[in-house]
Amino acid sequence: SRLYRVSVPSLASWNGLGKDLAVRVGQRLLIPVVDDGTPKEQTQ
Numbered sequence: 205s206r207l208y209r210v211s212v213p214s215l216a217s218w219n220g221l222g223k224d225l226a227v228r229v230g231q232r233l234l235i236p237v238v239d240d241g242t243p244k245e246q247t248q
Contacts, residue, residue, distance in 0.1 A: 208235050 205215045216225055218234045227233065 210236055 205212045212225070214236060215221075215233065218236050221227065
């Protein structure tokens, strides 16, 4: 979670992890995107 600057509870919530926060081998985790407030270049 530190690598992506996302809280552990947020990461757990997004991925439906239980209270033990167990992650299975090969399980893919969703990482919520945090908007840092900087303007983004628009693409067409």
